Amino acid sequence: MNVVQKPPGAQDAGNPLQALEKFHQSPWLDFIQRSFIENGSLAKLVGDDRLKGVTSNPAIFEKAMGHGTDYDDQFKKIVAAGNTDASEIYETLAIDDIRAAADVLKPVWDETKGLDGYVSLEVSPYLGLRTEPTIIEARRLWKAVGKPNLMVKIPGTDAGVPAIRQVISEGININVTLLFSIDAYKKVLEAYISGLEERHKNGGDITHIASVASFFVSRIDGLIDKAIDTRLAANDKDSEILKTLRGKVAIANAKLAYQHYVEVSAGPRWQALKAIGANPQRLLWASTGTKDKAYSDVLYVEELIGADTVNTMPPATMDAFRDHGTARNSITEDVEGAKHVLAEAERLGLDLTGVTNKLVKDGVDSFADSFDALLGAVAAKKAEMAGDTVAASVFKLPKDLDDAVKASLEDWRKSGKVRALWEREASVWTGTDEASWLRWLDIVGDRIEGLDALTAFQAEVKEKAFSHVLLLGMGGSSLGPEVLAETFGQRAGFPELHVLDSTDPQQVASFEAKVDLAKTLVIVSSKSGGTLEPNILKAYFFDKMQKAVGDKAGSHFVAITDPGSHMEDVATKDGFWKIFHGEKAIGGRYSVLSNFGIVPAAAIGLDLAEFLSNADRMVKACSAGTPPGQNPGVLLGALLGVGAKLGHDKVTIVASPGIADLGAWLEQLLAESTGKDGKGIIPIEGETLGAPSVYGSDRVFAYLRLTDSPDATQDAAIKALEAAGQPVVTISLASKMQIAQEFFRWEFATAVAGSILGINAFNQPDVEASKIETRKLTDAYASSGKLPAEAPFGTDGDFSFFADETNAAALKGGSLEAVVKAHFARAKAGDYAALLAYIERDSTTIAWIQKARLAIRDAKHVATAAEFGPRFLHSTGQAYKGGPNSGVFLQITADDKADLAVPGETYSFSVVKAAQARGDFDVLAERGRRALRVHIKGNLSAGLERLGSAIASAVA
Ligand SMILES: O=C(CO)[C@@H](O)[C@H](O)[C@H](O)[C@H](O)COP(=O)(O)O
Numbered sequence: 001m002n003v004v005q006k007p008p009g010a011q012d013a014g015n016p017l018q019a020l021e022k023f024h025q026s027p028w029l030d031f032i033q034r035s036f037i038e039n040g041s042l043a044k045l046v047g048d049d050r051l052k053g054v055t056s057n058p059a060i061f062e063k064a065m066g067h068g069t070d071y072d073d074q075f076k077k078i079v080a081a082g083n084t085d086a087s088e089i090y091e092t093l094a095i096d097d098i099r100a101a102a103d104v105l106k107p108v109w110d111e112t113k114g115l116d117g118y119v120s121l122e123v124s125p126y127l128g129l130r131t132e133p134t135i136i137e138a139r140r141l142w143k144a145v146g147k148p149n150l151m152v153k154i155p156g157t158d159a160g161v162p163a164i165r166q167v168i169s170e171g172i173n174i175n176v177t178l179l180f181s182i183d184a185y186k187k188v189l190e191a192y193i194s195g196l197e198e199r200h201k202n203g204g205d206i207t208h209i210a211s212v213a214s215f216f217v218s219r220i221d222g223l224i225d226k227a228i229d230t231r232l233a234a235n236d237k238d239s240e241i242l243k244t245l246r247g248k249v250a251i252a253n254a255k256l257a258y259q260h261y262v263e264v265s266a267g268p269r270w271q272a273l274k275a276i277g278a279n280p281q282r283l284l285w286a287s288t289g290t291k292d293k294a295y296s297d298v299l300y301v302e303e304l305i306g307a308d309t310v311n312t313m314p315p316a317t318m319d320a321f322r323d324h325g326t327a328r329n330s331i332t333e334d335v336e337g338a339k340h341v342l343a344e345a346e347r348l349g350l351d352l353t354g355v356t357n358k359l360v361k362d363g364v365d366s367f368a369d370s371f372d373a374l375l376g377a378v379a380a381k382k383a384e385m386a387g388d389t390v391a392a393s394v395f396k397l398p399k400d401l402d403d404a405v406k407a408s409l410e411d412w413r414k415s416g417k418v419r420a421l422w423e424r425e426a427s428v429w430t431g432t433d434e435a436s437w438l439r440w441l442d443i444v445g446d447r448i449e450g451l452d453a454l455t456a457f458q459a460e461v462k463e464k465a466f467s468h469v470l471l472l473g474m475g476g477s478s479l480g481p482e483v484l485a486e487t488f489g490q491r492a493g494f495p496e497l498h499v500l501d502s503t504d505p506q507q508v509a510s511f512e513a514k515v516d517l518a519k520t521l522v523i524v525s526s527k528s529g530g531t532l533e534p535n536i537l538k539a540y541f542f543d544k545m546q547k548a549v550g551d552k553a554g555s556h557f558v559a560i561t562d563p564g565s566h567m568e569d570v571a572t573k574d575g576f577w578k579i580f581h582g583e584k585a586i587g588g589r590y591s592v593l594s595n596f597g598i599v600p601a602a603a604i605g606l607d608l609a610e611f612l613s614n615a616d617r618m619v620k621a622c623s624a625g626t627p628p629g630q631n632p633g634v635l636l637g638a639l640l641g642v643g644a645k646l647g648h649d650k651v652t653i654v655a656s657p658g659i660a661d662l663g664a665w666l667e668q669l670l671a672e673s674t675g676k677d678g679k680g681i682i683p684i685e686g687e688t689l690g691a692p693s694v695y696g697s698d699r700v701f702a703y704l705r706l707t708d709s710p711d712a713t714q715d716a717a718i719k720a721l722e723a724a725g726q727p728v729v730t731i732s733l734a735s736k737m738q739i740a741q742e743f744f745r746w747e748f749a750t751a752v753a754g755s756i757l758g759i760n761a762f763n764q765p766d767v768e769a770s771k772i773e774t775r776k777l778t779d780a781y782a783s784s785g786k787l788p789a790e791a792p793f794g795t796d797g798d799f800s801f802f803a804d805e806t807n808a809a810a811l812k813g814g815s816l817e818a819v820v821k822a823h824f825a826r827a828k829a830g831d832y833a834a835l836l837a838y839i840e841r842d843s844t845t846i847a848w849i850q851k852a853r854l855a856i857r858d859a860k861h862v863a864t865a866a867e868f869g870p871r872f873l874h875s876t877g878q879a880y881k882g883g884p885n886s887g888v889f890l891q892i893t894a895d896d897k898a899d900l901a902v903p904g905e906t907y908s909f910s911v912v913k914a915a916q917a918r919g920d921f922d923v924l925a926e927r928g929r930r931a932l933r934v935h936i937k938g939n940l941s942a943g944l945e946r947l948g949s950a951i952a953s954a955v956a
C-alpha cells in the first residue's frame with residue numbers, strides 16, 4: 001500500500017480522507033496483516049489520514065496468512081509449544097493481529113469516546129448460520145480478544161439477527177456483516193435497538209456499546225450490471241433505459257438504507273435510548289472497492305458520504321481516494337432519483353430481491369471458501385513444520401480414481417462434512433443411531449487426562465513382578481492389544497503379553513502352557529461383558545488360577561468392560577484386582593485408544609504419555625478445522641470409500657515386518673464397519689505381495705512402511721504395482737510408536753468411507769446373526785447333550801463335505817479334488833476366495849493357509865483371505881456375510897485331538913467351536929454365499945497336506 005510519507009499526527013487539509021471527518025464519516029481500513037501492523041504502516045494511517053477503524057474478514061485473513069512468511073515465527077512457536085489444530089493456530093494468529101491493531105486504534109477510541117477506533121473480527125463462517133452457536137462464538141471471541149475496541153462480526157441473516165440482539169443485550173460490540181437488502185437492514189437495526197432496550201431494562205450500562213451495520217455495495221452492481229449486460233447483448237427492447245441503470249442500483253439501494261436509518265433515528269424509541277447515552281448503530285459501507293474498471297475507482301466512496309456513516313475501504317481504494325477523491329455530502333443527495341432507480345430496476349425485472357438473496361448466500365459461501373483455503377494453508381504449513389512427527393501419506397492413483405477421489409474431497413469440503421462428523425451428526429451416515437457411537441473421537445484427550453491412574457496401574461504391575469499377561473477377549477477387545485504385543489514385544493521389567501482369542505481347545509491349551517499362571521496377570525476384556533468366548537475363557541482360567549494360587553485367584557485378574565455389564569458382576573463377585581471401564585459410546589473396533597488398548601499397553605510397560613501424544617497428533621491433524629484436502633483421515637477415507645464404489649473394494653494391507661500385526665486390527669475395523677447392506681470394503685490382510693500380473697483391477701494397496709526398517713522386497717513390489725497403475729497409498733511411519741497415529745487415522749478414515757458408502761459404520765448386524773445361530777446350537781447341546789445331527793453331501797476318506805442345499809447342488813460331490821475344484825471354479829474376476837479354518841492358529845497352520853491362499857491368488861488372480869475361526873467371526877466375518885456377495889468361502893473344520901471342559905457348563909470348548917463354525921455357515925448359506933465346509937477327520941497335518949494339494953490342483 002502506498003503510504004503517504006508524513007509525520008504521524010500531521011494534519012493535511014488537502015487530504016480527502018481527512019476531509020471525510022467534516023461530513024461525520026469515518027474512514028476504516030478493510031485490511032489487516034501482521035507486517036503492516038508491525039512496521040508502523042497502520043499507525044501511520046491513523047496519524048496521517050485520521051483512519052478510524054479496521055475491518056477483517058475470512059477473505060482478508062486468507063490473503064494475509066495463507067501466503068508468505070509474515071506469520072512463520074509465531075507459527076513455529078505455537079507448533080513447538082504443544083499440539084494444536086489448524087483452526088486453533090489460525091485463531092491464535094488472528095487474535096494477536098486483532099489485539100495489536102486494537103492497541104494502535106485505542107487512542108482513536110479514547111479520543112472519540114468509544115464512537116470510533118474499532119477493529120472487527122468475524123465469527124467463524126462455519127457456524128452455518130445457526131443462532132445459538134453464533135452467540136457462543138461471539139462471547140468466546142469477545143473474551144479471547146479482551147479489548148474494549150473490538151467489534152465481533154456477525155452476519156445479518158435470519159439466524160444472525162436473534163444472535164445480534166442477544167449479544168448486544170450482553171454488552172458486546174457488534175459489526176453486522178453481509179447486509180445487502182434494506183429489509184435485512186431493518187431487522188438488524190430493530191435487533192440493535194431492542195437489544196439495547198433489554199439491557200437497559202435489566203439495569204445494564206448501554207453507553208459503552210457500539211455497533212455498525214455493514215451494508216455491502218459494489219457486489220450488487222456486480223450482479224445487476226451482469227444481468228443488464230446480458231439483456232443488452234440480446235438487444236432487449238428496454239436497452240436504452242437499462243443502460244442508464246448500469247452502476248446506479250447499488251448506490252441507490254445504499255441511499256435508501258440510509259433514509260431508513262435517518263427515519264428510525266428521529267423516532268421516539270431511538271430518541272429515548274439516545275437520551276440515556278446510547279451510541280447509534282452507524283451504517284458502514286462495505287464492499288466499496290470498484291470492480292468494474294469502467295467506473296471511477298472512488299465511486300463507492302464519493303457517492304456514499306454522510307453523517308454517522310463509516311466507509312471501510314480496501315487499501316487500493318483508500319490510496320485512490322487520498323490521491324484524487326472529493327468529499328461532499330452525497331448520501332442524502334437526490335433521494336428521489338435513488339427511489340426512481342430502484343423502481344425502474346423493479347419494473348424492468350432486474351429482481352433486486354433475488355440478487356440480494358443470492359448475494360447473502362454467496363457471501364456466506366465465499367467466506368467459508370476463503371476460510372477453507374486459509375485453514376488448508378495453515379494445516380499444510382503445520383504438516384511441513386511437523387516433519388515426520390506425523391506419519392505422512394502419499395497417494396499414487398490411476399487418473400479416474402484420482403479424479404473421483406478429488407471430487408469427493410470437494411464435496412466434503414463444500415458440504416462441511418468433516419465438521420458435521422465432529423459435531424456427531426448422524427446424517428453423515430444413515431441418520432440412525434450413529435451419534436451414540438462417536439466417543440472415540442475424543443477418547444485420546446480423555447485418556448491423556450486419565451494418565452495418572454494409568455501410570456499408577458503400570459507401576460503396580462511392575463512392582464508385582466508378573467512374568468506374563470494373558471488377555472482373554474475377542475475382536476475389538478483383543479486385536480488392538482495383540483498389535484501392541486506383537487509390535488513392542490516384552491519391555492524390560494514388565495511381563496510378556498499373550499492374547500488368546502480362540503475356542504480351539506488345542507489353542508487354549510497352548511496358551512496355558514506358555515504362561516506361568518502363578519506369576520500371570522489375566523486381563524478379561526469384553527466390552528459387552530456377555531460375549532461367549534471371554535466368558536468361558538475366564539471360567540477356564542479362573543478355575544486354573546484357583547488351582548495354582550488358591551483363594552488369591554481374583555488378585556491375578558483384571559477386567560476391562562463397560563459399566564454395569566455381566567462381566568463387571570463376575571469380576572466383582574470373584575474379587576478381581578481391578579475393573580477398568582470401557583465407554584458405552586465406543587464400539588469394540590474403535591476402542592483401541594480407550595482402556596481396551598491403553599490398559600494392556602500400561603501392563604506391558606509402554607510409555608503411555610508418548611503413545612497417547614502420538615495419537616493426539618493425528619487427532620489434531622484430522623480435526624474439524626482441517627479441510628478435507630489436508631485432513632489425513634478424510635484423504636484416506638475418501639480413497640477407501642470412493643475406491644470401493646468404483647470397484648476397488650479389496651483394500652490390500654501391506655505393512656513392514658515390524659508393524660505387521662497392524663493388519664489384523666485394520667481388517668476388523670474396515671470389514672466390520674463397512675461390510676453390510678451388500679456393500680463395503682473387503683480387507684485383504686497378510687497376503688504376500690506378488691508381481692503385478694497376479695492382481696485384478698479390484699484392489700487398493702495400503703502400504704504402512706516403517707521408515708527406519710523397511711522391507712526391501714515389499715518396497716520393490718510396491719514400486720512395481722505403482723508402475724503397473726495399481727492404486728497405492730503409502731503411509732510412512734517414522735517409528736513404531738506412530739501406530740498410535742494409525743489407529744486414529746484409520747478409525748477416522750473408516751468413518752469417512754462409511755459415509756461415502758452410505759452405511760452405518762458403527763453397527764455389526766451380521767456378526768450378531770452368527771452369534772444367534774451359535775447360541776441356538778449350544779442351547780440344543782445343553783438340553784440334549786449333543787449338537788443337532790447333520791449329514792454331509794459327500795465324503796472322501798477322512799474328508800466330509802457339508803453345505804446347504806443350493807451349494808451342495810452346485811458342487812455335486814465326488815472326490816475332495818473334484819469338490820474343491822467345482823467350488824473354486826465359481827470364483828470369477830472381482831471375487832475373493834476366503835479360507836476359514838477352525839483349527840489351532842500357530843506358525844505351522846499359518847504357513848499352510850498362506851501357501852493355499854497364494855496358490856489361489858496366483859492361479860485365479862482373485863483376492864484371498866486366510867482366516868482362523870472363531871477369531872474372524874468378530875472381525876471380517878461381518879463383511880463376508882453382510883458385504884458384497886463376491887466371496888467364495890471354504891470353511892475348514894477338523895476333529896479335535898483333545899478337548900477341554902468349560903467349568904460350569906455342559907458343553908466343552910470343542911463343542912463351542914463346532915457350534916460357531918456351523919452357526920456361521922448357516923448364516924453364510926442363508927445370505928446366498930458360495931460356501932463349502934470340508935471337515936477333516938483323523939490326523940490334522942496329513943489332512944491339511946492333502947487339502948492343500950487339492951486346492952493347488954483345483955485352481956491350476
Ligand atoms: O468488515 C467488513 C464489513 O463489515 C468488510 O471486511 C467486508 O467483509 C468487505 O468489505 C467485503 O467483504 C469486501 O467485499 P468485496 O470488495 O470483495 O465485494
Ligand SMILES: O=C[C@H](O)COP(=O)(O)O
Nearest residue numbers: 475476526527528531588
Ligand atoms: O469386536 C468385538 C467382539 O465381538 C467382542 O465383543 P465384546 O468386547 O463385547 O466381548
